[in-house]
Amino acid sequence: MSRLILVLGDQCSERLSALREADKTSDIVVMAEVAEEATYVQHHPKKIALIFSIMRKFAAKLRQDGWDVRYSELDDTENAGSIPGELLRRAEETGATDVLATEPGEWRLIEALSDMPLKCRQLPDDRFIASHEDFEIWAKGRKTLRMEYFYREQRKKTGYLMEDGEPAGGKWNYDHDNRKPAPGEIDFGGPMHFSPDETVEAVLDLVESRFGNWFGEARPFWFATTQEEARRALTHFVKHALPWFGDYQDAMMGGERFLYHSVISAYMNVGLLDPREVCDAVEQSWRDGDTPINAAEGYIRQVIGWREYMRGIYFHEGPDYPRRNGLNHQRALPPLYWGAETHMRCLAQTVEQTREDAYAHHIQRLMVTGNFALLCGIDPAEVEDWYMRVYVDAFEWVTAPNTVGMSQFADGGVIASKPYVSSGSYIDRMSDYCSDCAYSVKKKTGEGACPFNLLYWHFMDRHREKFEKNPRMAQMYATWDRMKDDRKETVLSEAEVFLDRMSKGETV
Numbered sequence: 462m463s464r465l466i467l468v469l470g471d472q473c474s475e476r477l478s479a480l481r482e483a484d485k486t487s488d489i490v491v492m493a494e495v496a497e498e499a500t501y502v503q504h505h506p507k508k509i510a511l512i513f514s515i516m517r518k519f520a521a522k523l524r525q526d527g528w529d530v531r532y533s534e535l536d537d538t539e540n541a542g543s544i545p546g547e548l549l550r551r552a553e554e555t556g557a558t559d560v561l562a563t564e565p566g567e568w569r570l571i572e573a574l575s576d577m578p579l580k581c582r583q584l585p586d587d588r589f590i591a592s593h594e595d596f597e598i599w600a601k602g603r604k605t606l607r608m609e610y611f612y613r614e615q616r617k618k619t620g621y622l623m624e625d626g627e628p629a630g631g632k633w634n635y636d637h638d639n640r641k642p643a644p645g646e647i648d649f650g651g652p653m654h655f656s657p658d659e660t661v662e663a664v665l666d667l668v669e670s671r672f673g674n675w676f677g678e679a680r681p682f683w684f685a686t687t688q689e690e691a692r693r694a695l696t697h698f699v700k701h702a703l704p705w706f707g708d709y710q711d712a713m714m715g716g717e718r719f720l721y722h723s724v725i726s727a728y729m730n731v732g733l734l735d736p737r738e739v740c741d742a743v744e745q746s747w748r749d750g751d752t753p754i755n756a757a758e759g760y761i762r763q764v765i766g767w768r769e770y771m772r773g774i775y776f777h778e779g780p781d782y783p784r785r786n787g788l789n790h791q792r793a794l795p796p797l798y799w800g801a802e803t804h805m806r807c808l809a810q811t812v813e814q815t816r817e818d819a820y821a822h823h824i825q826r827l828m829v830t831g832n833f834a835l836l837c838g839i840d841p842a843e844v845e846d847w848y849m850r851v852y853v854d855a856f857e858w859v860t861a862p863n864t865v866g867m868s869q870f871a872d873g874g875v876i877a878s879k880p881y882v883s884s885g886s887y888i889d890r891m892s893d894y895c896s897d898c899a900y901s902v903k904k905k906t907g908e909g910a911c912p913f914n915l916l917y918w919h920f921m922d923r924h925r926e927k928f929e930k931n932p933r934m935a936q937m938y939a940t941w942d943r944m945k946d947d948r949k950e951t952v953l954s955e956a957e958v959f960l961d962r963m964s965k966g967e968t969v
C-alpha cells in the first residue's frame with residue numbers, strides 16, 4: 462500500500478527525513494500551494510513568490526528523479542485550501558491511508574497533522590543540527606538558558622573552528638571585535654540576484670493578482686529558487702563579503718541595504734541550503750586564510766548558535782510562547798510600520814527596504830524596528846505578526862523567539878538577560894541615519910529631540926520595579942536618578958505627548 466509523503470513549502474530539500482525514508486517505487490509525494498498557508502498571516506508577496514517558486518521547481522526535480530508527485534497549484538479548482546484538506550483529497554484519490562511527514566516548524570501545523578483522520582507519522586526535522594532531545598538534555602537543570610553556553614556545546618559537537626579541542630584563536634566569541642560603525646563605503650555589490658524564469662514569472666503573476674494589495678512588492682524578484690542557485694549565492698557571499706562581515710555586522714547605512722550580509726537565511730529556512738554546507742564553506746574560507754577569525758566565528762555563531770538555539774527555545778517553551786506578554790504591553794502597532802510617513806529616518810529607511818526587499822538585517826530588526834516597538838510598549842503579538850508578515854525568512858520557529866523573546870522581552874527573560882533598548886545614541890554610533898534626519902539625535906528634550914531619547918527613559922521609568930535590581934541596568938537607573946526632577950518630568954511628559962500623537966495616527 463502506498464503512503465503519502467508530505468513536503469511543505471519550507472521543506473524543499475532532497476535530504477528531508479520524510480523523503481529519505483520513503484520508497485520511490487510505491488509512495489506518493491504530496492505538495493500543495495494552499496490558501497490557508499498563504500493567508501494565515503498576510504505574508505510579503507516576495508515571501509509567497511519564493512515559496513511557490515521553489516515548490517514548483519522542487520516538484521519538477523522530484524518527478525525527474527522518478528517520484529510520483531501530486532502537486533496542487535493555488536488556483537486549481539479542486540484545491541482543498543489547506544494542508545490537511547489536500548492530504549485527505551489525495552488519500553481518497555490514491556487509496557492511501559498513511560502519511561509520512563517531516564515535523565513542521567510550527568505548532569499550529571504539527572497539531573493539524575496530528576488531528577487528521579489519516580494516520581500521520583511526523584519524523585524529526587534533521588536539517589537542524591540540534592534535535593529536540595539534544596536541546597532538552599542541554600537545558601535540563603539549568604537556571605538560565607543562555608545562547609552562549611548552548612553555542613559552545615554546538616561548537617564542540619560539530620568541531621567547527623576547533624583546534625585540539627580548543628576554540629580557534631583562543632576565544633569562543635569575537636563579538637567584541639564585530640561592532641565597527643558604518644564605514645564610508647561598501648566594497649560589495651550585494652547578494653547575488655537571479656532573473657525570474659518562466660516558472661517564477663508565472664508565480665509572480667499569480668501572487669500579484671491574488672496578494673498584490675498586501676504590504677510589499679513581488680517585483681523586482683531576485684531571490685534564488687533552486688538549490689543550485691542558492692549555492693552560487695553562498696559562494697558569492699563567501700568570496701566577496703564574508704571577510705568583512707564580522708567587522709560591520711552591526712553597522713547600518715542609509716544607501717546600503719545589505720552591507721556585508723549574506724541574505725541566505727531564507728535559503729536555509731526553506732531547505733535550499735543545509736546549515737552544515739553553509740558552515741563548511743565559511744570554515745574553509747577561514748582555513749584558506751581568506752577570512753579572519755572574527756568574521757568566520759561571527760557567522761558560524763549565527764548559524765549553529767543563534768539559529769539552532771531559537772528553534773530549541775520555541776519547541777522547549779511550548780505553543781503558548783508566541784503570545785506571551787511579560788511586560789503587559791498593549792499599544793497598537795502604529796501605521797508607520799506599514800509605510801505611513803514618519804520623520805524618523807532610521808525607521809523610514811528600514812520599513813522602506815523591508816517593503817521592497819522583504820529583508821532587513823539583524824540590527825535593523827533588533828535595534829530600529831524592535832527597539833522602537835519595545836520602547837513604545839507595542840503589544841508583542843502585533844510585533845510578532847508584523848515580523849512574520851514582512852520578512853522572507855520568517856517562520857514561527859525562528860520569528861517567535863526572536864521577536865517575543867529576544868526583541869520584545871515578552872517571555873520574562875527566558876532568552877535575554879536584559880531588554881534590548883537603546884536611546885538614539887546607539888543608532889547614531891552604528892549608522893549614518895541620524896546625520897540626515899528631521900530629528901536631532903543630540904537633543905534630549907524640546908522641539909526636534911530624537912524620540913528614541915525620550916522613549917528610552919519613559920521605558921526605564923515605567924518598568925522600574927521590574928528592572929532596577931538587574932545589575933546590567935543599575936548604571937542606567939543611577940544616571941536617571943542623578944537627573945533633576947523637573948528635567949525628568951519634561952522627558953516623561955514629552956514622551957507621553959509623542960506616544961499620544963503617534964497613537965492618534967499623526968505623522969511623527
Ligand code: DLZ
Nearest residue numbers: 469470471493494495498499565566567
Ligand atoms: C509560508 C508558506 C506559504 C506562504 N505557503 C505555503 C503553501 O502554500 N504550501 C505549503 O506547503 N507551505 C507553505 N508555506 C510554508 C508553511 O507555512 C510552513 O511549512 C509552516 O509555517 C511551518 O513552518
Ligand code: SF4
Nearest residue numbers: 805807885895898911
Ligand atoms: Fe532615528 Fe533619532 Fe537618529 Fe532620527 S535622530 S535617525 S529618529 S535615532
